[in-house]
Amino acid sequence: MSEAGAPVDATPAAGMWITTVPMEDADGLNLVLGVDIQGGPGERIVSALLSYGHEGEEGVFYLLPDDLLARCERVGDRVSVRLLAWPTVIERTLRSRDDELAATAAGLPPDEIGDGRVTLLHREIRTDTDFIVGVGPDDMPPVLIIDHVGPAALPELFASFEDGEAGIAVVNAR
Numbered sequence: 001m002s003e004a005g006a007p008v009d010a011t012p013a014a015g016m017w018i019t020t021v022p023m024e025d026a027d028g029l030n031l032v033l034g035v036d037i038q039g040g041p042g043e044r045i046v047s048a049l050l051s052y053g054h055e056g057e058e059g060v061f062y063l064l065p066d067d068l069l070a071r072c073e074r075v076g077d078r079v080s081v082r083l084l085a086w087p088t089v090i091e092r093t094l095r096s097r098d099d100e101l102a103a104t105a106a107g108l109p110p111d112e113i114g115d116g117r118v119t120l121l122h123r124e125i126r127t128d129t130d131f132i133v134g135v136g137p138d139d140m141p142p143v144l145i146i147d148h149v150g151p152a153a154l155p156e157l158f159a160s161f162e163d164g165e166a167g168i169a170v171v172n173a174r
């Protein structure tokens with residue numbers, strides 16, 4: 001958290017796209033976030049949450065919808081995404097991790113929405129598309145998170161997923 005009250009990672013436009021996802025053969029637009037597992041504290045905590053999961057079928061882990069949440073909004077020509085988590089979920093996830101990351105997580109203030117969650121990552125992008133955020137909970141598109149290593153452009157992220165070097169998680173948006 002910065003002195004000015006910014007979230008752990010507030011990176012306008014970097015690592016966020018509004019695009020079609022080739023693996024889905026979708027015609028519609030999706031919100032896509034790249035999360036570098038070696039990036040800043042917020043990205044590393046998000047990555048830890050994505051790795052935490054609850055095992056379903058063998059080798060498949062599910063993140064509970066309430067463990068990591070995306071809050072999306074559009075104001076004018078800017079679309080903003082905040083990844084939020086409960087402090088207790090973060091603490092449970094980081095128990096076996098390094099002290100520096102756990103200490104960073106312990107110091108996160110509550111998100112402005114006031115329900116007790118904390119903001120791990122905040123990104124926003126300027127767009128001239130008609131992509132609409134905030135129409136209603138049933139109309140909110142999920143946020144796709146590509147969990148990867150190192151900085152990368154979107155085509156590299158999609159290629160690294162197809163090569164098995166990155167994972168994709170779908171996070172509920174509100």
